[in-house]
Amino acid sequence: MPSRRQIREAAVQFLYGADLEGGTDPSASRDAFWEFVTESERRNLQLATFRAVHHLAQGHAGRLAEFVTRQAVAGTLLTAWPEAGRLQNDVPRLVELESRWSSAFATLERLPKEGDDASVEQNFSRALAGFFAIDRELSAVRLRFLEGLEDFPSLRGPLEAFAATLRRMQRVSDRLRTVEDPESFPEQEDLARLRETMAEIRALRRRADELVDAVFAHQEAIDGALAAVVVNYAPGRIDPVDRAILRLATHEILQAATPPKVAINEAIELAKRFGTTDSQRFVNGVLDRVAKLQRGDSN
Numbered sequence: 575m576p577s578r579r580q581i582r583e584a585a586v587q588f589l590y591g592a593d594l595e596g597g598t599d600p601s602a603s604r605d606a607f608w609e610f611v612t613e614s615e616r617r618n619l620q621l622a623t624f625r626a627v628h629h630l631a632q633g634h635a636g637r638l639a640e641f642v643t644r645q646a647v648a649g650t651l652l653t654a655w656p657e658a659g660r661l662q663n664d665v666p667r668l669v670e671l672e673s674r675w676s677s678a679f680a681t682l683e684r685l686p687k688e689g690d691d692a693s694v695e696q697n698f699s700r701a702l703a704g705f706f707a708i709d710r711e712l713s714a715v716r717l718r719f720l721e722g723l724e725d726f727p728s729l730r731g732p733l734e735a736f737a738a739t740l741r742r743m744q745r746v747s748d749r750l751r752t753v754e755d756p757e758s759f760p761e762q763e764d765l766a767r768l769r770e771t772m773a774e775i776r777a778l779r780r781r782a783d784e785l786v787d788a789v790f791a792h793q794e795a796i797d798g799a800l801a802a803v804v805v806n807y808a809p810g811r812i813d814p815v816d817r818a819i820l821r822l823a824t825h826e827i828l829q830a831a832t833p834p835k836v837a838i839n840e841a842i843e844l845a846k847r848f849g850t851t852d853s854q855r856f857v858n859g860v861l862d863r864v865a866k867l868q869r870g871d872s873n
Contacts, residue, residue, distance in 0.1 A: 576778040579843070582822065584611050584782035586844050589789060589818035593809075604783075611782075612775050617695035619771045623702060624682055626753045626768070630746055631679055637746075638672060641739050645669055648736040651729070658726055664719040668740075671712040678705040706754045713747040716740045789825045796824045803863035816853050819844045823861050827868055834865035 591607055609616070645665055652662040682701050686694055720740055723730060730737070752758075756765035757772060789796065800820060801807035809817055823841035826832035838861045845853035 576774055576781065579840075580778060581781045581785060582840060582844065583847065584778060585785040585789070585822055586815075586818045586848060587611055588782065588786050589821060590814050590848075592786075592790075593814040593817060608779050612778065613695055615771065615775050615778070617698070619768065619775070620695055620698035620702060621687060622768055622771065623753060624687075624698065626765070627679075627682065627702075627705070627750065630749050630753065634676075634679070634746070637739065637743055638676065641672060641743065642669075644736040644739050648733055651732050655726070655729065658722075658729065661719060661722050661726070661729075664715055664722070667715050668712070668719065671708060671715060674708050675705075675712055678708050681705075706750065709747050709750050713744060713751075716744050716747070720744075785822070788829065789821055792825055792829050793821065795828065796821050799824055799828060799864055799867060800860065803867055804860060813850065813853070815848050815850075816845070816857060819849065819853070819857055820860055823857070824864050827861070827864055834861070834868065838862065838865065 588604075588607055588611070591603075645668065649662070649665045652658055652665065655662070678701070682698075682705060685697050685701060720737060723733060723737060752762050752765060753768070756762065756768040759765065760769070797807075797809060804812075812820070819841050822844075823837045826837040827834050838858060841857050841861055842854050845857045849857070
């Protein structure tokens with residue numbers, strides 16, 4: 575599960591973004607914001623998914639060569655069975671989809687695997703989505719062919735070699751479904767890390783959203799407390815990053831009952847990470863006065 579530090583860092587980034595949008599909750603842009611905040615986690619998830627796909631694809635070249643040889647025989651046999659026109663039509667469709675599957679997998683293999691550029695995650699996300707979409711369609715056509723073959727007992731023997739190849743390739747597609755949606759297959763222990771990463775990303779958003787929503791809900795009281803300890807306080811006069819940190823920490827001190835020392839120390843860490851060279855001292859001084867105000871200490 576995400577750490578308190580991760581949650582608070584995400585919340586500060588969102589509050590900072592809200593100020594850039596005019597000081598209100600930019601709900602319409604939350605999805606885009608969370609894509610940015612979880613970029614690193616999602617990149618790791620995409621790469622882990624690719625590694626699982628790559629493992630399952632081992633031996634594909636041999637299976638594909640067998641498929642190509644046997645589909646030619648199958649196509650020839652089916653031309654003598656006009657009543658099996660649906661099966662006959664499925665063969666070239668399978669050939670087309672297998673070619674697209676191979677091309678999509680080759681694209682995944684060529685994509686950069688390292689780097690902090692957002693395009694790494696975005697490219698992998700699009701490429702994986704495209705690959706899985708092709709595999710789902712290919713799987714549907716395979717299963718349709720195999721089920722349709724049951725209606726023609728006289729063809730089962732002659733087409734058994736081709737059908738056996740399809741069943742072998744289908745087993746890979748069945749396994750790919752578990753990689754695409756590991757949370758639907760909790761019994762697959764080897765996919766536990768993928769499930770955990772997905773759960774962590776969702777939990778980070780949920781808990782940071784809760785924190786952000788609480789700050790927005792109490793913003794008037796928060797700014798009132800800050801105005802009481804900052805001379806000539808006006809939100810626009812404070813650096814947006816410092817303002818986001820102060821609002822978050824003030825909420826934690828006043829509404830969330832976080833021990834002031836904890837809230838202040840964590841705010842200083844946020845100022846080190848996101849603020850200027852003067853942020854740490856400024857944030858520390860303001861929050862120390864907020865904590866005294868909260869205790870009723872006027873000194």
